[in-house]
Amino acid sequence: MTTGMERLAAAVKGARSDRIPVFCNLFDQGARELGISSIEEYYSKGENVAEAQLAMQKKYGYDNLWNLFFVGKEAELFGCRKIIFANDGSPNVGEFVIKGYDDIHKLEAPVELESHPQFAECIKCMEILVRENKGEQPIIAYVTASMTLPVILMGMDNWLELLLAGPAEVRDELIAKCCEYVRAHIAYQIKAGADCIVYANPFASTSILPMSMVEELSFPWMEKDIAGFDRGSMVFYCGGAAFNNVIEKVIERLGLLNFYLSPMADIAEGRRIVDGRGLVCGAFDDMKLLHWGREEIRREVKRIIDAGMPGNRFAFGVQGMPLGIPEDNIHYMLEAAFEFGRQDG
Template sequence: MTGMERLNAAIKGTPADRIPVFCNLLDQGAKELGLSIEEYYSRGEYVAEAQLKMREKYGYDNLWSLFYVGKEAELLGCGKIIFAKDGPPNVGEMIIKKYDDIAKLQVPDDITSHPAFAEELECLRILKAEAGGRYPICAYLTASMTLPAMLMGMEKWLQMLMMGPSELRDELLAKCSDFFQKQIAAYRAAGADVLVYSNPFGSTDFIPRKFFNELSLPWMERDLGPGGTAGIVYYCGSSRFNDVIEAVINRLGIGAFYLSPMDDIAEGKRLIAGRGLTCGVINDIMLLEWSKDEIRTEVKRMIDAGKTGGKFLFGTLVMPYAIPEANIRAMLEAAYEYGRIEGPQ
C-alpha cells in the first residue's frame, strides 16, 4: 500500500497492511544532499529532492514541504535568520520591539509572491508532481495565538497575552489570524494534503483552562473558520492536550490529534472515541541516547496502547539533526513490525 492509502484507511477505520508511520526528518535533508543547512534551505528544489530521497531510503509514509518554522516570521518582515551547522534555523530578530510596532505590522496581500514563500511553493510543486496521491504532503502552520512569540519573543508575548493591553493584543492576533488564513489557503491551493495546525496555546500546559475557553478557542475558530478543518491536524508542540480534546472536537470539528509524548495514548484514544485519528508521538529527543532495545520497547509500548480498534498513526516530534541513522532505522523498523495489522480491527 502507499502512504496515502494507509493514511486514508486509518482515518476511515478500514483495513490496511499496517498503521501509517510519519517521520519528521527536516534538517537531515542537508546531510542527505551534502549541503550546509543554510544552502539547503535556500532552494525549494533541494528540500523536495531530499524529502523524496529520505522517504525512499527509510520507507515511511509522509513528505514535508516545511523548511523551518521561522520562515513565517520572514514573510512578515523578519530580515535575519540564524543558521546553525547542525540544527534548525532560528529567528534572528524580533520585528515587534515595542507596542507601536504592532500598528506597523503589514500582512502581505499575496504571500505567494514573497520570495521566501515562493521556494516553499516550488518544493510543494515538485513533491506533488513526483509523489502526489501516493504519499501525503504535510504543511506546517503556526496558529494566530502562537505566531506573536516569533515576532516579539515569548516573554513579551506572554506578558501581553495575560496582562494586556487587550486592544493591542487583539490587534496583533487579528493580523496574525489574517496571515494564517492567507497561508493555509495558499497551501491548500498548492496541493498540501495534511495541514499541521501548531498551537502550544491550545494546551492547558501553557494557559489556564478558563483562558483556553475564553480566548484560545475563539481565535482558533477565527483561524480555521473560512477554510474549514479538512486535512487539519491539531498539534500543540510537545504540550499535552488530552484534557481539551473534547472541546476541540465539539467547537472546531477537528478530526486528527497529534498527541504530546507526555499524553497517555490509550486515554487519548478513549477520549477521541472513534471520532477522529489518534496519533501517538514518540519522544524522539531520547533517540539521541537510547539503545536499539530501548527504542523497540518504547515503540511497542506506544503501538500496543493505540493500535487496537484502528484509527491510529505512529509519529515523531522534532527529530534532532544528531540522531544516529541506526536509531532512526531501529525506530522505523519497530514501527513497521509492531504496526502490522492482521485480521479484522
C-alpha cells in the same frame, strides 16, 4: 505495494491496511541527505528541500512528505531578516520584528503569499513535491496558529507579558493580523496540493495557559483561523505540549477530529476521548533517540503502538527529530514501528 496515502486513507476510515501509517518528521537532516554541508545553503532553495524530502521518504519508507522548511521561516514573511543558522541543528529567529507596540500597529500581515519573495522557495518546493510524488505519500503542511505566531515575532517572554498583562486591544490587533496570515496560509496550502494540514497551537494547551484563557481567548481565535476550511484534512497539534484535557472541546467547538498527541500524553486516554470519531497519532519522544539503544527504542515503539492501535484509526509519529539523532536510531525506530504496526498478519 501499499502507499502512504492508502495507509492514511484506511486509518482515517477506521479500516485496516498492511500496517498503520508511520510519520517521521525529518527536516534539517535533508542537508546531510543531499551532501550539503551548510544548513543555510540547504534551506535557500525549494528544490533542495523537495529533493531531500522525496529522497528521505524513499530511503526510510515512512508515510509522509513535508512542505515545511523551518519554523522561523514564517517570521521572514513578516519582515524578519536575521535568521541564525547552525550546522548542527535548527535555525533560530535572530531578531524579532516586533520590539514595541508601535511595531504591532505597523505590522502588515503577509497575505499575498504567491507573490511574496520570502515564500517563493516554499512554492517551488510544493510544486516539485506534488509533481514527483504523484499522490503516493501524504504531503503535510504545517500551519502555526494565530495565537502562537507572535512567539517568533516578538519572543515568548514579550508575548506572554502582552497576552497576560498588556493592553487587550494591542494583543487583539496582533492576533488579528496573524489570523489574516494563517487563513491565507491554509488557503495556499490546500490549493497547492497539501493532503494534510497540521494546525499547531501550543497556546491551546493548559501547560502554557490556564484553562480559562484557553477557553476564552485561544478557542475564539482558533475558530477564526480555520473558519470555512475543510476540517477533514486538518490535524490538531499543540507543538509537543500535552492537550488531552482539551480534546473534547476541540471536537465540539472547532469540529476538528484528528489529533497528533504530545509525547507526554497518555495515549490510551487520548484514544478513549476521541472515541473513534477521528484519527489519533501517538508520538515517540524523539529526544530519547539521541542516546537510546535499539532495544530501548523497540520497547518504547511497542508501548506506544500497544496503547494506541487497538480499534484502528491510529498512526505512529514523532516530534521534530533533532539533527543529532544517529541514522541507525531512525532505522531502529522505523523498523519497530513497521513491525509492531502490522495489520495484515
